Amino acid sequence: MTDLSPLVPRAAALVAAARAAGVRIATAESCTGGLIAALLTEVPGSSDVVDRGFVTYSNGAKTDLVGVPADLIAAHGAVSEPVARAMAEGALARSDAHVAVSVTGIAGPGGGSAEKPVGLVHFALAATGRPTRHVERRFGDLGRAGVRLATVETAMRLLEESLRD
Amino acid sequence: MTDLSPLVPRAAALVAAARAAGVRIATAESCTGGLIAALLTEVPGSSDVVDRGFVTYSNGAKTDLVGVPADLIAAHGAVSEPVARAMAEGALARSDAHVAVSVTGIAGPGGGSAEKPVGLVHFALAATGRPTRHVERRFGDLGRAGVRLATVETAMRLLEESLRD
Numbered sequence: 635m636t637d638l639s640p641l642v643p644r645a646a647a648l649v650a651a652a653r654a655a656g657v658r659i660a661t662a663e664s665c666t667g668g669l670i671a672a673l674l675t676e677v678p679g680s681s682d683v684v685d686r687g688f689v690t691y692s693n694g695a696k697t698d699l700v701g702v703p704a705d706l707i708a709a710h711g712a713v714s715e716p717v718a719r720a721m722a723e724g725a726l727a728r729s730d731a732h733v734a735v736s737v738t739g740i741a742g743p744g745g746g747s748a749e750k751p752v753g754l755v756h757f758a759l760a761a762t763g764r765p766t767r768h769v770e771r772r773f774g775d776l777g778r779a780g781v782r783l784a785t786v787e788t789a790m791r792l793l794e795e796s797l798r799d
Numbered sequence: 800m801t802d803l804s805p806l807v808p809r810a811a812a813l814v815a816a817a818r819a820a821g822v823r824i825a826t827a828e829s830c831t832g833g834l835i836a837a838l839l840t841e842v843p844g845s846s847d848v849v850d851r852g853f854v855t856y857s858n859g860a861k862t863d864l865v866g867v868p869a870d871l872i873a874a875h876g877a878v879s880e881p882v883a884r885a886m887a888e889g890a891l892a893r894s895d896a897h898v899a900v901s902v903t904g905i906a907g908p909g910g911g912s913a914e915k916p917v918g919l920v921h922f923a924l925a926a927t928g929r930p931t932r933h934v935e936r937r938f939g940d941l942g943r944a945g946v947r948l949a950t951v952e953t954a955m956r957l958l959e960e961s962l963r964d
Binding site: 635636637638639641642661663665666667668669670671672673674675676678679680681684685686687688689690691692694695698699728729730742743744778779782 | 800801802803804806807826828830831832833834835836837838839840841843844845846849850851852853854855856857859860863864893894895907908909943944947
């Protein structure tokens with residue numbers, strides 16, 4: 635199982651910083667399947683900060699829950715910059731949060747290709763009144779739990795940076 | 800951090816059984832904040848089975864995402880049998896899943912009362928064409944991670960039983 639223990643102190647600091655800033659957070663997760671929300675809610679009192687999370691595992695869920703257009707998925711694939719951006723912006727729009735982070739990637743062991751190998755993850759960070767940020771990472775084949783851990787860590791960094799900006 | 804490692808073999812067996820039965824699963828999680836979906840998606844190939852998850856942490860999220868009436872929450876509290884039932888039935892209705900499990904409880908350390916102490920969790924299991932099941936557990940104050948782990952374990956048992964029935 636993906637071991638998020640090393641990230642709990644960072645989650646506690648992030649929740650405290652968000653609370654102090656009056657910022658609420660939403661998540662839209664594909665390959666992490668809820669790990670980011672689970673990490674944030676490990677922190678006592680996180681209900682002040684965590685509004686909701688969307689685990690958009692299937693393509694239908696990406697469309698239904700956070701409004702990713704089906705033709706965007708058809709054109710670019712679920713693991714792509716446009717879909718990551720649409721997930722984050724959809725999560726922001728369909729929540730009471732001020733910041734939303736999204737992840738969509740290939741955790742493996744199956745599902746990789748030459749163009750989109752295991753370990754490829756697209757991230758986006760949408761925040762009220764700011765341009766959406768996109769980040770692409772190619773972690774390599776760290777194993778399913780390794781890719782998921784690296785993905786949660788990068789998502790945490792994006793949230794941390796958004797609170798510092 | 801809640802350590803779900805002991806439950807991974809059971810998750811793998813559940814995903815295999817659901818795949819064999821052609822059953823897709825959705826989750827609606829409050830106090831576990833995504834842990835159930837994260838556990839199920841730790842299994843390679845779980846995208847055949849896991850449709851989506853709703854992390855309905857705030858009361859607004861319970862209403863917006865899975866249609867729990869706000870007056871039901873006002874009348875019974877978010878941690879109650881009627882809300883657990885409405886979460887599971889709402890998740891089933893707003894997904895492509897055949898089975899949906901919900902959890903709403905008090906993980907602590909704060910938020911408990913004499914009537915609703917830390918460790919109280921309400922569960923529901925909704926499945927197409929069957930009456931919704933409700934279960935109440937009082938785990939006691941096992942610590943936040945302990946309550947969350949016990950909650951995931953009970954949710955897994957409900958899913959396992961629904962596949963055996």
